[in-house]
Amino acid sequence: MRRVEELLPGVTTVTPHARYYSLHAFVATALSSHGDLDPVDTLRRCEVVFGAISILHARRFPEQHRGMSQAHGHDIISASMRDGELNVAALAASGSYAQATRGFLGPYLASERLLGLVTAGGELMSPGPKSDERGLKLAFDGLLDLAKMDSIPCNILEGYSSLCLCGQHAIERTWLRSVMFPTQFLGDVGTRSRRTQTALMLCRLIEMYEPDNLSIELSRKLIADSRTYADGQLRELEILPAWRGVVLRRWYTWAWRDLWRWLVNTQMTGAVPIAQLQSALSEQLPDKKLSSFREELPDGVEAGRLVDAEYDPEICLMETGSQNLAWLMIGAGRVGQLSEHVAPYFESTKRERGNYELTPSWLRDFLSQRNDQSVRDVAFELTGVLLARSQRVAMSKSSFTNGRWRVPTRLTVRDGYAFRESNEGGGPVSLRWDQLTQVMSGLGMVRRVPGDTSGAAERWTLTRNGRDQ
Template sequence: MAEPAAALGEGLSQVGVVEGPGWSRPGLDVAAGRFPLSVERHVGGMVERLVPGVTTVTPHARYYALHGLVATHAEETGLAVPAAQTLLRRAEVALAAVSFTHHPQALAWLPRAHGADALARRLEAGVVTVAEAEVPGKGGYVGNAWGFWGPYAGSEVELGILGTGPMPVPGPRLDRAAVRDGLGEVLELARQDTLYVGDLASLGERLCVCAGGDRPDGAWLARLLCEPNASAEAGSRAATRRQTIQLLARVVATHPVSRFTQDVGQVLAFGDFLTTDPVTRDIDAAAAWRGVALRNYAVGAWRRLWSWLVEQVDGLLPVEELADRFAEELPDMTVDAFLSSLPATQSTTGVPLPAEHALRASDEALPLAELRVLATSALRTGELTGRVRDAFLGQRGVELGPEWVQRRLEEARPMNLRDVARQLTHDLVARSQRIALSKARRGADGSLWLPTRLHEHAGLLYRTSKEGRGDVGLRLDQLGSVLATCGVLRYDDQHWSVTRSGKALVD
């Protein structure tokens, strides 16, 4: 790299233009960031408190046990960090290989074992050279030196399975005997140089990621998650997790559930089941779940609407034209008439009706449908009460929150809806740029990282990629699959049920 002074002189010698400092890499890194409107924080924070120990990236119960097993072995044999990393990766390769032999295709209710997709070519060929497969990076099953421990580490510490530290160490709640009895054979496979897929088939019933419910490690983890004694610790994170599991299990036991987020989510948000059922009406966390489930409709509406707006930007597009495109998707009517056309949000007895769900299932164009969802959600600010309202609103009066939307629409009642949409477009673009700048970081090489897909300069917009429009995860799917793979729930004939042992734990 040129010295700064030399680079400066060199730049001046070329038609008198300074090309840039020699001590930093030229250019702007515009790699896309996440959460461009930053509307997800409240829902994410509430869900973290309601489901401690399970996240959106922890779908498999057996990895909790596997990492505890590796931590136990590393401690007992005095492994240093590099050796522990290698053991963990080799064990994860073995678990993925056995799981593949048991279920070559992904199950309807459970994602494939971590790394199975990256190992697919080797697994389909029937031979896995472990020393090659476990190497992190291109050609291996994972990119990280610690394999898939990272996504699970926080949850494992939360549950007391592991302690804190630079490598997995046994925690106070780890049952060493249970993880050895349940998954000890994985360590034997991890020591082998070559795994032959045909030889692993007989191990699937014991070692597959789907099989923990019938094994000692699954029974231990089920007790740890359900925490039968947590009821005496009112307000603790363990007690809250237990209440969430009780709530999920009760809905499963009383409703046809094939997908947790879709089916359980609607029961949490709408109707009188939570307040009339003899079990759920006594679960304190039920009110918080109702507020969060309702708020998530508004969060999803902002994400869908923003994704649609970004998608309209083709080439260089003036902000005003983007605003016009939004306006053209809406009826020529006043905001007052628009609000009067919204579906009913509650029954005569004050029970939330599934207005948002009906709007999203309609055949209306996305911009209009999602604007209706936002307006419907805003109406709930004056209808919900108590803990449900607190969980729904979160921090009061924040930009793009339900109260903010309600206030904007009330003030705009005499205005044309299309004019309000034009102003909203300008507001959203400005907000996205502020958020991107707040997240910008200077790299070690001097370049600037700006996490955004939509860029604005002198009133012109251009995009580098499209935005996602999926809903924020409520962790219900992951909680359900973890509970299933440790024996609390069962999936049969496209529906979920509570097992006998699971019922004993949650009752």
């Protein structure tokens, strides 16, 4: 997650809408030029009205919102408009459309400050160095007046599609694009920001492959499709090898997370003896030596070229537990085989020294020392390592709060038995590509198009704006 943040600063998993960036920038300029406004109340009212306009526009023109998630506070704002009226005052009151006092500013604020859209000054925020007061005032014309009303008929709000989050009619789009993805460095590859490079990478990959599921499809292309190595535009981007390393690490981490989820959610059916739990993975594995099990797995690097061996048909047919173990072994098998630009983003032995256990290098060594043992015994031992680690991590995070000793864990081990307190989530760490694509969609650079009768799936495509970026 830290590496993803390095490569894509300013966009997070909770900031999918480009237009909230400019909305907040607009509120900051409004607050600084109208000293009489209550900052928090103004922000909340603006977010309520903006959300309502977006909800109404999405209802009427769903195709213009394809691929975009709903406005923040959607469920509550949407439900309150059932009688054809938006009660701004009631929704903006504390605890209503948003639990947080500052509405949905919180998730965006760090990114907006990083981009220079707002600064920390003032009671809430002030316009940042990249702010464009005149442009924003035009772009959000009418919003402040609507926000000052306590109640607005929905049919009036429907006339304000220029204020919708989809950005179809947003006149500040070009400006916001230039703030988020500055282009003054064109022709000078080395000085493009990492965020801009990542956006350019995604734009080009979307143009080449028109994916339905961005993260899954493009990850595989980036690793294993020779076109991504040969393409002139992609080769210009220094950031590409770094993302390859991150994708490989994501696959590796994904396998640990899913293996753990499988163990906790499906194998802990009550108070289960630890030995029984440790056998669960072993029982899915063949009765053979670890060395021959490893040899039968496809290689993650072949003759210096990366392979998406995790998706090999043989691996896909395996049962959950053993499949995740195979992914881990393929991942660990890449240690020492990656190029100098990919390797540091797959694993940094220096940075991860304090938390070495379970890293790719650790697993490679763990396996190498046990090559002559049965793969079932090794799986038994490895599960024991996971269980012990989970308890160690939980204890290290425990604390004495309000007179109680709290240990944050979904799994408790006591007297040789383990039992589940709640389910584990599993799943991969976010690359934030989906969020960035949504942001780019709000900026008119990409578009999600419907499937067609020829059997083509719904997919992302590049627009002319995206091509010109």
